[in-house]
Amino acid sequence: xxxxxxxxxxxxxxxxxxxxxxxxxxxxxxxxxxxxxxxxxxxxxxxxxxxxxxxxxxxxxxxxxxxxxxxxxxxxxxxxxxxxxxxxxxxxxxxxxxxxxxxxxxxxxxxxxxxxxxxxxxxxxxxxxxxxxxxxxxxxxxxxxxxxxxxxxxxxxxxxxxxxxxxxxxxxxxxxxxxxxxxxxxxxxxxxxxxxxxxxxxxxxxxxxxxxxxxxxxxxxxxxxxxxxxxxxxxxxxxxxxxxxxxxxxxxxxxxxxxxxxxxxxxxxxxxxxxxxxxxxxxxxxxxxxxxxxxxxxxxxxxxxxxxxxxxxxxxxxxxxxxxxxxxxxxxxxxxxxxxxxxxxxxxxxxxxxxxxxxxxxxxxxxxxxxxxxxxxxxxxxxxxxxxxxxxxxxxxxxxxxxxxxxxxxxxxxxxxxxxxxxxxxxxxxxxxxxxxxxxxxxxxxxxxxxxxxxxxxxxxxxxxxxxxx
Amino acid sequence: xxxxxxxxxxxxxxxxxxxxxxxxxxxxxxxxxxxxxxxxxxxxxxxxxxxxxxxxxxxxxxxxxxxxxxxxxxxxxxxxxxxxxxxxxxxxxxxxxxxxxxxxxxxxxxxxxxxxxxxxxxxxxxxxxxxxxxxxxxxxxxxxxxxxxxxxxxxxxxxxxxxxxxxxxxxxxxxxxxxxxxxxxxxxxxxxxxxxxxxxxxxxxxxxxxxxxxxxxxxxxxxxxxxxxxxxxxxxxxxxxxxxxxxxxxxxxxxxxxxxxxxxxxxxxxxxxxxxxxxxxx
Numbered sequence: 001x002x003x004x005x006x007x008x009x010x011x012x013x014x015x016x017x018x019x020x021x022x023x024x025x026x027x028x029x030x031x032x033x034x035x036x037x038x039x040x041x042x043x044x045x046x047x048x049x050x051x052x053x054x055x056x057x058x059x060x061x062x063x064x065x066x067x068x069x070x071x072x073x074x075x076x077x078x079x080x081x082x083x084x085x086x087x088x089x090x091x092x093x094x095x096x097x098x099x100x101x102x103x104x105x106x107x108x109x110x111x112x113x114x115x116x117x118x119x120x121x122x123x124x125x126x127x128x129x130x131x132x133x134x135x136x137x138x139x140x141x142x143x144x145x146x147x148x149x150x151x152x153x154x155x156x157x158x159x160x161x162x163x164x165x166x167x168x169x170x171x172x173x174x175x176x177x178x179x180x181x182x183x184x185x186x187x188x189x190x191x192x193x194x195x196x197x198x199x200x201x202x203x204x205x206x207x208x209x210x211x212x213x214x215x216x217x218x219x220x221x222x223x224x225x226x227x228x229x230x231x232x233x234x235x236x237x238x239x240x241x242x243x244x245x246x247x248x249x250x251x252x253x254x255x256x257x258x259x260x261x262x263x264x265x266x267x268x269x270x271x272x273x274x275x276x277x278x279x280x281x282x283x284x285x286x287x288x289x290x291x292x293x294x295x296x297x298x299x300x301x302x303x304x305x306x307x308x309x310x311x312x313x314x315x316x317x318x319x320x321x322x323x324x325x326x327x328x329x330x331x332x333x334x335x336x337x338x339x340x341x342x343x344x345x346x347x348x349x350x351x352x353x354x355x356x357x358x359x360x361x362x363x364x365x366x367x368x369x370x371x372x373x374x375x376x377x378x379x380x381x382x383x384x385x386x387x388x389x390x391x392x393x394x395x396x397x398x399x400x401x402x403x404x405x406x407x408x409x410x411x412x413x414x415x416x417x418x419x420x421x422x423x424x425x426x427x428x429x430x431x432x433x434x435x436x437x438x439x440x441x442x443x444x445x446x447x448x449x450x451x452x453x454x455x456x457x458x459x460x461x462x463x464x465x466x467x468x469x470x
Numbered sequence: 471x472x473x474x475x476x477x478x479x480x481x482x483x484x485x486x487x488x489x490x491x492x493x494x495x496x497x498x499x500x501x502x503x504x505x506x507x508x509x510x511x512x513x514x515x516x517x518x519x520x521x522x523x524x525x526x527x528x529x530x531x532x533x534x535x536x537x538x539x540x541x542x543x544x545x546x547x548x549x550x551x552x553x554x555x556x557x558x559x560x561x562x563x564x565x566x567x568x569x570x571x572x573x574x575x576x577x578x579x580x581x582x583x584x585x586x587x588x589x590x591x592x593x594x595x596x597x598x599x600x601x602x603x604x605x606x607x608x609x610x611x612x613x614x615x616x617x618x619x620x621x622x623x624x625x626x627x628x629x630x631x632x633x634x635x636x637x638x639x640x641x642x643x644x645x646x647x648x649x650x651x652x653x654x655x656x657x658x659x660x661x662x663x664x665x666x667x668x669x670x671x672x673x674x675x676x677x678x679x680x681x682x683x684x685x686x687x688x689x690x691x692x693x694x695x696x697x698x699x700x701x702x703x704x705x706x707x708x709x710x711x712x713x714x715x716x717x718x719x720x721x722x723x724x725x726x727x728x729x730x731x732x733x734x735x736x737x738x739x740x741x742x743x744x745x746x747x748x749x750x751x752x
Contacts (some may be wrong), residue, residue: 170689172507172514172554180691209556211689215493237709238693246707247726249733253693259686264513272513272538273686274737353736356729403690404712 005108008037010115015327019298022184022267025324026090029112031069034119038066041111044103049113052101054452057081059098059113066116075124078117083156083199084149084451086125086191089118091182092448093318125194132201138162140465143226145212145406148176149447150232150438152199153454154461159202161462166226167204170211173263176234177439178447180263181255181289183296186321189262213405218413218434228433228461231421232454235439236403240396241284245341250276250358254285254293254397261296276393278302282361284338285397286310289444291321293395294330304330305389309337309366309379336363337379339386341394360390399444410434418443427457428464435461471551472506475528480610484534484578485544486520492527494519494557500585501563501680501716504529505688507554508542515539516685518582518715519558529557532581532610538741545749559688560715563678565593568652572598572644573619574637574666576658577608582680583657584611584618591618598651599623600640602662606631637662638669645673653678656719660731664724677719681710683731697730698723 011027012018018025029037041063049059058077065074078085094100094114102110140163144151147169155165173179175192196206210216212233221229238253240246257275260266264273278301283294286308298304306325308315311334315322326332342360346352365385368377402419414422414430420443421436423429429436437453439445473490480486494504503518521530535544546552563586571590575583580601590597599615602625609631615622623640624632633640641654656666657680670677683695690712697714699706699721708714 170556171687172556180687209554210493211556211559214557214559214689215497234691237690237712240693240696240707242707247696247698247723247730249730256686256692256694259692264686265511271511272542272741274513274734274741353732356732405690 003040003104003108004036007040007109007112007115008033010112015324015329018185019328022299024188025185028122029115029119031119031123034066034116035069037112037116038063040104041067042103048101048103049098049111052098053081054097054448055081055455057098057117062120063111063113063116066120071120071123072128072130074120075128078120082451083153084195084447085117086121087149087178087187087195088448088451089114089116089121090187090191091446092117093446095319097448125191132198134201134203135160135162137164137203140164141166141226142461142465143168143221143229144232145218145229146170146176146232146234146438146440147174147196147206148232148234148438148450149178150450150454150457151176151230152195153451154230154232154437154458155204155454156199156202157455157458158461159199159204161458163462163465165204167199167206168210168212168216169206169208171263172208174206174208176232180259181292183258183262183292185295185299186292211405213409218406218410218431222433227465228435230427230454230457230461231406231429231434231436231440232438232450233403233406233440235400235444236419238396238400239398241338241398243338243340245343245358246396248341248343248358249356250392251341251394251396252276254283254289254395255400257293257395258289258296261300267296267300275300279392280390281305281393281395282307282389282391283395283397284308285399286315286317287397287399287444288317288321290395290397291317291325293397295325295328297393297395298328298330302393305333305391306330307333307336307338307361307363307389309335310376311335311368314376333363333389335366335368335379337366337381338362338394339364342388358392358394360388361394362386362388400439402440402443406440426460426463427453428460433464471553472555473551474546474548475526477546477548480532480581481608483608484532484581484610486530486532486581487543487546488523488528488530489552489555490527491529491555491557494529494555495522495524495527498522498529498558499562500565500589501582502558502560503688503715504531504555504557505559505685506531506543506552506556508539508546509553512542512553513539514554514686514688516559516682516688516711518680518682519585520581521585521588529555532578534578536742537738538745541742541745541749556688560711561713563589563655563680563716565589565595568595570596570598570651572600572641572651572654574600574602574641574654574656574658576602576637576656576662577604578610579658579662579680580611580615583655584614586655586657587615588618596620598644600625600637602626602637602658603631604628636665638665641666642669645670645675651675656680660724660728663719664728667719667722667724671720678716679719679722681715681717681722681727683710683727684733685711687711697727
């Protein structure tokens with residue numbers, strides 16, 4: 001049988017329809033399509049795909065189970081390595097990880113590993129009757145700070161080994177960036193809630209509304225009998241450009257805009273949290289967060305333009321997200337950089353209610369110059385090329401700097417120049433028994449890298465505590 | 471869920487509640503704040519801690535009914551529960567080394583000023599409290615201020631109680647008469663704090679202001695609470711949730727902060743009306 005050179009297409013909502021709703025964009029493979037896609041896998045001996053996976057899922061093995069229509073078996077293979085398959089099947093950048101190493105990809109399109117992972121996880125969630133069994137307790141207590149991807153993974157791995165794990169979450173809902181950052185249309189919140197419920201069934205306590213560094217310190221966690229602590233507190237404060245007008249009304253950080261919509265559900269009319277809806281929105285930045293903010297603004301009724309200082313080739317967002325955004329009607333103004341944000345000011349009437357609201361953004365055209373240290377061509381301003389885009393809202397999606405709360409309240413916890421917590425290869429910080437991983441260590445990165453870090457830390461914590469016992 | 475242990479109306483628009491939150495009560499210091507959510511559909515709002523009872527595990531909050539959320543909160547009865555309550559957040563008011571302080575509070579801001587005054591009193595400092603209200607009916611916490619202050623100057627805008635005029639009038643008189651303070655601490659509406667700073671400036675006394683911007687998470691994530699400080703001619707962005715809420719009054723850009731505070735003015739007015747109508751129907 002000849003191999004189909006292309007991946008089976010992912011069914012998705014029509015762009016014209018989905019631009020006006022928050023339902024999930026992609027709909028997932030049907031069973032028959034999943035089996036056919038699985039049959040594209042060559043099951044090659046050296047399995048290069050596994051080396052491309054930050055948590056080393058046994059990819060050919062789970063795909064082989066799909067070929068046999070043993071979907072629960074496939075799920076069990078994945079869950080040996082990953083705690084959050086339904087999440088990773090949706091938000092992992094497979095094109096630069098597992099799928100980039102696929103042998104089939106040398107000549108054709110690689111196997112749709114991510115799509116298959118999602119299919120298996122969704123099948124399990126819909127069909128599996130198996131209740132997770134609470135493992136035999138080993139009598140050791142571990143605290144996890146933050147319930148994002150790294151914290152949930154670390155907690156899950158330790159709970160499976162019999163540890164009593166408490167996860168402390170600062171917000172009112174567990175999930176971290178999966179809940180406040182990634183929009184519903186890319187990752188339905190019911191999926192995150194299901195993963196969290198799964199952890200609870202393993203005996204994990206989730207304590208919301210506890211800010212470590214404020215409500216409790218890391219030292220107090222040790223006083224309370226926790227023998228090790230994993231810090232997965234995530235990225236922190238949003239960066240701004242430092243240009244004129246960033247304090248005007250209508251200027252958001254992507255974190256704020258997305259938190260209002262995702263965590264606080266401001267897109268629903270029945271909730272109390274306000275958000276600026278409609279009008280013209282300019283999103284500054286080119287990462288996945290910029291795409292999420294732009295597509296959220298679009299669904300709230302706005303005309304959306306993305307302004308990015310480099311060209312399409314350098315755009316750091318996932319290709320799929322960029323394509324989705326373009327299909328939905330988002331305009332990309334590439335090689336442009338904002339120079340100031342303009343606001344309304346009625347000199348006749350200082351009490352004019354429109355005063356201080358955004359009216360536009362001034363940008364300058366850029367050209368690409370010599371490559372910088374990272375090999376990316378540096379954007380250079382074209383003198384005199386300033387122009388103005390009219391808008392009502394500006395969303396700055398420029399990344400974040402680490403949160404200072406834990407560093408400031410934990411003596412002896414060393415951080416690097418960027419404020420990221422310093423760890424060794426075993427995820428151990430400069431404090432005995434304190435481990436860290438995810439964005440709190442690396443700065444803003446991906447869900448799967450954070451999961452990998454949480455996994456690594458769980459292994460190291462187990463060795464540390466069991467080593468003591470021996 | 472967090473239980474409302476006690477509820478008391480301080481005046482027709484200001485309510486005091488004591489909320490069962492032992493972990494917050496154990497830690498909270500004057501100047502810090504909490505964030506609460508009344509219900510599952512509710513927004514997160516920051517309120518400064520107005521005191522706490524560590525033995526009982528309760529935290530006191532005082533709020534003015536200004537919008538939908540505070541209206542909903544005020545409809546909760548003693549013994550009922552609110553959805554979320556997290557803290558203590560922000561940095562505590564600095565008290566070290568201050569021997570003579572002047573606390574200048576305005577309106578519901580006095581509810582936050584009181585625990586700061588009490589803390590200075592407890593530490594043995596000489597406390598002058600200048601507390602201002604719109605009129606006699608809105609006066610709150612007078613006895614409590616008298617109990618912890620060496621001197622209380624009561625002001626009302628319309629002269630219906632205490633002295634007539636705003637808080638800067640007696641402040642200026644004291645300073646001009648040669649009174650000195652290690653620090654002036656002011657808590658109230660932005661415009662009042664701005665004028666307190668302007669009044670004190672010629673006398674070279676440090677002024678600390680307590681900022682109350684719009685916030686969501688309150689833990690250093692969303693950046694909504696940012697404000698601009700002018701530090702030695704340089705503009706610096708700070709975040710009230712982790713860097714404040716107290717700031718050096720001489721550095722704060724009040725006009726910008728006040729403008730940002732009105733971002734959702736229309737939305738809030740409509741939401742408040744809608745909420746009031748709902749309660750009327752019920």
